[in-house]
Amino acid sequence: MKSAVIVFPGLNRDRDMIAALTKISGTAPAVVWHQDADLPDVDLIVIPGGFSYGDYLRCGAIAARSPIMDKIRTRADAGVKVLGVCNGFQILIEAGLLPGALMRNMSLKFVCREVKLEVTNAATDFTRGYAQGQVIRCPVAHHDGNYFADSETIARLEGNGQVAFRYAEGTNPNGSINDIAGILNDRKNVLGLMPHPENLIESAHGGTDGRALFSGLLQQVA
């Protein structure tokens, strides 16, 4: 599978994501600067975490209006898989590729710790490396991960299997509604999540629970 990592100024987990994709697939992803004219022909587009444009205005708001997002939207419409992690999730929401909003954590503080995630829908391209209902460990590191949407949207997400990951065992770190940690679009080829699976992929990280997300994805098309 060919993948590309999009880099906006202020992102800082691009290197972590590139390392994870490289270590798991054996091939380095294409690294695409947000102003590059071309978005290469890939099967997976990843927007990593960080603080694009310093989180100024609203997290992800400025990057979401970058011209490259139009190209990503077109690819997503064509069925290419798009993964947004942390700030990448915020950007996907701000760009309208995913519904809802990510508000400031309920504690009003940045939080970096390990949480538990329940794989709520294992029947997607992103999650098929896991078992339905499996509880995994995963770190979070964010200030604005408190997912919210109106009740109609929540009902639709829940009813349509669009909630991919849920904080489990009382570990919701940000107050998100229904303990939502990651959601899919209607077509289920776009996933956004706050936790950082790329930071739990090898024994040095103290666990490998994040690995299956990438290995599952990368094996599909290969």
Place this chain on the structure above:
Amino acid sequence: MTLPNDIVITPQLVADHGLKPDEYQKILDLIGRTPTYTELGIFSAMWNEHCSYKSSKKWLKTLPTTGPRVIQGPGENAGVVDIGDGQAVVFKMESHNHPSFIEPYQGAGTGMGGILRDVFTMGARPVAAMNALRFGAPDHEKTRHLVSGVVAGIGGYANAFGVPTVGGEVEFDARYNGNILVNAFAAGLVDTDKIFLSEAKGVGLPVVYLGAKTGRDGVGGATMASAEFGDDIDEKRPTVQVGDPFTEKRLLEACLELMATGAVIAIQDMGAAGLTCSAVEMGAKGDLGIELNLDMVPVRETAMTPYEMMLSESQERMLMVLHPEKEAEARAVFVKWELDFATVGKTTDDLRFRVLWHGDEVANLPIKDLGDEAPEYDRPWVESKKSSMLAENDVPQMDVADALLALMGGHQIGSRRWVYEQYDTLIQGNSLQRPGGDAGVIRVDGHPTKALAFTSDVNPRYCEADPYEGGKQAVAEAWRNLTATGADPLAATDNLNFGNPERPEIMGQLVGAIKGIGEACIALDFPIVSGNVSLYNETNGKGILPTPTIGGVGLLPDWSQMARIAFAAEGQVILLVGSPANRGSHLAQSIYMRDLFDRKDGPPPPVDLAHERRTGDFVRKLIRLGIATAVHDLSDGGLAVGLAEMAIASGIGATVTDITTADPIPQFFGEDQGRYLVTINLDPQGEEITALWDEAKSLRIHAPWIGSTGGTDLVLGDARAIPVAALKAAHEGWFPTYMAGE
């Protein structure tokens, strides 16, 4: 020579610039005329304590700063130490005390920003950060506000910049009520053949300004940081800089890209005293003059005067000397990252520091003298009074279990989770040990086995009681913490925080601490390669506790052989390596005495440096041989707290039976130095452990078997069993409860 000068230089104006009458006379003698207002500002910036080290220089020169691995000692933006394979670690610790007290979020954030810049200015990508924080008494009205602001400020900057915070310290003491300490540490990795320095080379080359625009923030900041606080403190808020980690992150990437093009001859970040300090330093080091044209400086405010531009401490700015033929290539990098790039001057051969503005020359000073001729004082000092030992029978009694629970749930030992969960501790994906252990450890990115360990240590109580022993102890403790992970201690950085050096007793503390630090560094082969001095940490004449913070760096050849503090399994033998014959005896200056009985008398525990080294080397060997399964050095709270921390980290209990018949209090809570708790996976009756003891004995190290791991309780001698869960609840409870105002 006459320069236009609208502002009359009065004695009051000179005093307002922090310059003493004799220092002003020195200026007059040097330049042979009255300085312009801008020149007065430049002298004030260069000659204040913060930039010139005028009170401490004489003593700093006595510290050991070299070693087989040291590539760059003090004098550059940061120290550089060889870690093999063509790579080096670049690190430094620096204070941002005064600004953080005035405006905690921005003060602490820009402190972090400044130290990160020091590291990447040398060409290194920052890979780890720490911070050593000291606040006033928990019940002081300002403390909560300062804690929450400082922690959020550090997190806000370091998290956005993208460096993991892997360690640090947080302490509370009433002596910091009016003057908190924020000491920030950063480390980076660099290829040894790609280290960049600040020394300009070549005449007529462009001096280029990079990064953020110049504003009025921080004008006079370094001078402010060199003065004591009075009651007018809030009026000083405008001297605090405002940070922008987004710009800093772009500046990092742009600088590293620019350095890779080969365009950079010299580089200096604009930190304290901004444009002035950076330009003078680059020129003076290279034996060159510098001419600056302020009309070319990117500004974000209108009608800035040359004085303001020269003294602004706006953040996220760099000054470089570039190869002229590469200027276009260099400019393209900065355009890509949407940062300012402006040629603001050139190097000259006349050794003058010349500043032009609107066609006038507003400063024309001898560049070398600005640094070299800075006043240097041999300030009078008196040796700190030594206190006498506590009487043998002077042991206030308390139930051992009650005392341990009180300490675990107290402000000194209580878990710092509330703090470090606000820091990104795992970004970059190399964090092997995050805060909460003896030292933070990260993998060396790209190397299959190597890792770096980081720790920050000082015990201000000990330093107050005896600055010399306290200085020694701070170094030994840092060395010990690195050793406890299995690392070879490489080198250290020192951040010396003291009160007003014009008072002989404060100067005596500084001198005593430096002597102790120097002696310990020599004995442990642990050179000081960078550092910072922060004096005048006083409010209304009351000084802080003397606080010489030591940031230590160690190298693990193979992180698969790293030790952690958590008990690894049940049923393992616990050794107290480095134990005195009686397990522990020194209670004076312990937290048992201070926090439970409000006793602050007596001397701190002495450090036997030869024993320290033998013991540490032995422990490291046990780790590398795979015999040690968990290791924790003993410090605050002694044996009882050390055992409790190991139990909490693992959820496994322990039973300690080998306690002599004497009073258990000094054995469990004494803070005797040079001790490690080591669990081993050997049969306590077997031959291997006998061999271990024989070896320890030959090294004159006592390593008694004091108990075993197992169960869910911590059982200390005859004291009642304490469930590990209760210890954990106490340990985790203090900080969140305190910050919630409960």
